[in-house]
Amino acid sequence: MARMVQCVKLKREAQGLDFPPYPGPLGTRIWQSISKEAWGQWLDIQTRLVNENRLNLADARARKYLAQQMENFLFEDGSVEAQGYVPPEE
Template identity: 50%
Template sequence: MPRKIQCKRLGIEAEGLDKPPFPGPEGQRIYENISKQAWEEWLKVQTMLINEYRLTVFEPEAKEFLAREREKFLFGGSTALPEGYVPPKAAEDS
């Protein structure tokens, strides 16, 4: 039976992650408070941010930026979209 948590992002009881997404206190905090669905949403936003800002993810500044945006997205409501960002069209729009 999947583990249920009260998701801070979605505000509902939902299926929790199978394990912390990374080691340390922040990974544990996410594991305890963020659902699989919300984490998957974050991963999509993170990918968009990396692509739109052309981040090199191993650089300390990029890691710090993504950590701040992750905190805002998961625990603070939302993250700002890059200026001029146009989301890709859905497959059925093509």
């Protein structure tokens, strides 16, 4: 049976992640209160942030920036998107 969480991002009960997706206390917090669906939304945005901003993930500043954006998106109802990103037309 799937593990359910009260997702703080989606504001409803949804299927939880199988394991903490990030190291440390932040990863535990995500695992406890973010759904698979919301995490998938973040991964899409993270990919766009890395690509559009040409982030080098070997750079500690880039990783810190992504972590801040992740917390903003997942826990603070922040609108996070890559600057200049235009979604494809349906």
